[in-house]
Amino acid sequence: MFNFESMSEKNFYDIIICGGGITGLLLAKKLTDDIYFKNHKIALIEKEEKNKNDRTISFWEEGKGEWDSIICGSWKNANFISDEYQSSFALRPYTYKTIRGIDFYNHFKKSLNNKNNLKIIRDNILNIKSDNSFSYVKTLNKEYKAPRVFSSIPNLEYKNQTSIPVLQQHFIGWFVKTENSIFDPNKLIFMDFSVPQKGNTRFMYILPFDKNFALVEYTLFSKKILEKEEYEENIKKYLKDKNAGAFKIVEKEAGSIPMTGYNFSKHNKSTLLHIGTSGGWTKASTGFTFKKSINKIEHLILYLKSNKPLDKFEYKTKFDFYDLLFLDVLYHHNEKGMSLFSGMFKKNNPQRIFRFLDEKSSFAEDVLLMLSFPIGKFVKALVKNFSIS
Numbered sequence: 001m002f003n004f005e006s007m008s009e010k011n012f013y014d015i016i017i018c019g020g021g022i023t024g025l026l027l028a029k030k031l032t033d034d035i036y037f038k039n040h041k042i043a044l045i046e047k048e049e050k051n052k053n054d055r056t057i058s059f060w061e062e063g064k065g066e067w068d069s070i071i072c073g074s075w076k077n078a079n080f081i082s083d084e085y086q087s088s089f090a091l092r093p094y095t096y097k098t099i100r101g102i103d104f105y106n107h108f109k110k111s112l113n114n115k116n117n118l119k120i121i122r123d124n125i126l127n128i129k130s131d132n133s134f135s136y137v138k139t140l141n142k143e144y145k146a147p148r149v150f151s152s153i154p155n156l157e158y159k160n161q162t163s164i165p166v167l168q169q170h171f172i173g174w175f176v177k178t179e180n181s182i183f184d185p186n187k188l189i190f191m192d193f194s195v196p197q198k199g200n201t202r203f204m205y206i207l208p209f210d211k212n213f214a215l216v217e218y219t220l221f222s223k224k225i226l227e228k229e230e231y232e233e234n235i236k237k238y239l240k241d242k243n244a245g246a247f248k249i250v251e252k253e254a255g256s257i258p259m260t261g262y263n264f265s266k267h268n269k270s271t272l273l274h275i276g277t278s279g280g281w282t283k284a285s286t287g288f289t290f291k292k293s294i295n296k297i298e299h300l301i302l303y304l305k306s307n308k309p310l311d312k313f314e315y316k317t318k319f320d321f322y323d324l325l326f327l328d329v330l331y332h333h334n335e336k337g338m339s340l341f342s343g344m345f346k347k348n349n350p351q352r353i354f355r356f357l358d359e360k361s362s363f364a365e366d367v368l369l370m371l372s373f374p375i376g377k378f379v380k381a382l383v384k385n386f387s388i389s
């Protein structure tokens with residue numbers, strides 16, 4: 001049981017951020033850089049040291065950007081490959097950029113270290129409880145409270161329901177150095193569907209850093225994750241088919257990211273907001289989270305200045321609805337992913353696609369994009385989802 005009567009001022013904060021991963025760090029930085037919050041006592045509670053390169057974060061943007069000093073690779077061209085359609089295209093005006101997780105964490109460690117109003121606490125959060133005045137964070141070692149708590153601690157509630165479809169974007173990626181020069185460092189491979197689909201949506205995603213060094217990722221959008229060996233066998237086979245020769249694995253990464261229209265925001269309270277993947281900030285149709293979190297945080301900072309309850313922050317956009325439709329089709333016709341993406345790349349220019357995925361497209365562009373999908377399946381999903389929403 002919590003006993004906040006005896007809680008010292010030391011354990012009281014104006015804002016507590018639970019989880020110092022990608023979104024928690026982004027939020028901590030924005031808050032502590034903003035003069036409006038200079039008198040706010042802020043805590044960030046994270047259980048890990050964050051000293052491992054546990055993920056590679058990629059995104060696209062126009063021209064120079066805030067993260068350019070820490071990116072490890074960037075590409076202006078890309079390939080899409082499937083049996084039904086192949087194309088090699090310029091991403092202009094976009095550049096696709098990649099940051100190593102460890103560089104991201106170190107960058108923030110350095111810039112957050114000297115913030116007077118921020119305390120970074122290394123502890124394991126056991127639970128968070130809320131009432132109308134405060135949220136209470138219980139850790140292994142202490143108890144804390146704040147009128148505003150933000151949590152990126154994984155929320156797995158979406159797995160305990162069946163009314164909203166849930167797919168996972170799951171993958172294993174190897175950073176490989178190959179004997180033969182098989183990669184084109186000027187072009188990333190956004191999706192290569194030339195691998196057997198086996199009734200799912202399966203593709204290779206390749207980030208080539210030079211002719212002999214790349215991140216090679218075997219990726220699925222599907223309901224069930226695979227045994228580790230199956231991802232790895234497929235990476236080996238891909239490298240063999242490409243005539244990579246002998247290769248050395250320099251680093252590995254793995255992930256399983258929820259792709260779902262599940263309403264994560266229903267777990268928010270007036271004093272507690274779930275953020276990042278656990279707040280539903282992952283783009284449901286693609287698994288991309290980084291740019292969406294940056295955009296959300298920008299809105300959140302403005303919202304906080306209005307002093308409104310946190311559970312009124314989240315709102316739905318037309319893109320949430322599109323994602324829901326796309327996911328519904330992909331969920332019920334998982335074997336059709338290759339055709340859906342092939343149609344999308346065949347009938348739209350890449351700029352429109354990337355703008356759409358960035359949630360910046362106009363309604364006219366959305367309609368054109370939607371028309372590149374099989375209308376019958378989408379109308380069915382539309383009817384069903386209108387009755388859910």
Ligand SMILES: Cc1cc2nc3c(=O)[nH]c(=O)nc-3n(C[C@H](O)[C@H](O)[C@H](O)COP(=O)(O)OP(=O)(O)OC[C@H]3O[C@@H](n4cnc5c(N)ncnc54)[C@H](O)[C@@H]3O)c2cc1C
Binds near residue numbers: 019054056256
């Ligand atoms: C391998 C991988 C690659 C990805 N690549 C991309 C990409 O290229 N582009 C993209 O947009 N998205 C990508 N994603 C998806 C998404 O951007 C990341 O998962 C991102 O880290 C999500 O941020 P987050 O803050 O929600 O979660 P996290 O970054 O996972 O942060 C959650 C934090 O909470 C901490 N935590 C958990 N439990 C506790 C506890 N009990 N107590 C205290 N702390 C706790 C964790 O240690 C962690 O630091 C990738 C994901 C993975 C796994």
